[in-house]
Amino acid sequence: TRDIELARRHRRTGERLLWFRQAGREYVVRDASVIDQVVNLWAPVNVIGDEQGKVGARQGEIGARQGEIGQRQGRVGSEQGVIGAKQGAIGDRQGRLAAREVSARTDEERRSIDAEHRRLDEDMRALDRQMQELDAKMRDLDKPMRDLDDQMKVLDREMQALDVKMRDAVKRAETEMLTLMDKSIASGAAVSVK
Secondary structure, X not given: OHHHHHHHHOOOOOXXXXXXXXXXXXXXXXXXXXXXXXXXXXXXXXXXXXXXXXXXXXXXXXXXXXXXXXXXHHHHHHHHHHHHHHHHHHHHHHHHHHHHHHHOOOHHHHHHHHHHHHHHHHHHHHXXXXXXXXXXXXXXXXXXXXXXXXXXXXXXXXXXXXXHHHHHHHHHHXXXXXXXXXXXXXXXXXXXXX
């Protein structure tokens, strides 16, 4: 931020300029051809940055779709949890009913217990059907999520390749920039301002 302020002090209204510091001295270049060279040096970096931005945007879109599916999976999972809790409660009631069955003394008590067993079995079968439907919904959501994961992996590989290209392009631009700064000083295009 401080360097930007220093450079701005040397800028005339609407003027393009190159400001740099080398060996403790500040230099300003106003020569349009040198500034054009700087722009051209960094152009490949900007192109790669744009490509990274596009890949990042596609990753963002896929991530948003994954989030939507994840929310739907969460809702299905929550419904499964509710059904699981109901199944647990029925299992608990069946256990207590079995304990009552052992101590049943009359035919009427045994018939009542049998009827309760049948109701609980029906309730459990109904819950099993609901759970199977939810399992099917979850499987239906798993496929698009896997597809999106595959797309994201492809984009991750693209981004990694662009990262390598970016590092190489920045290194090349920095090296060429140092050479250009030395030439600008030697030719007098770079004027010392401090």
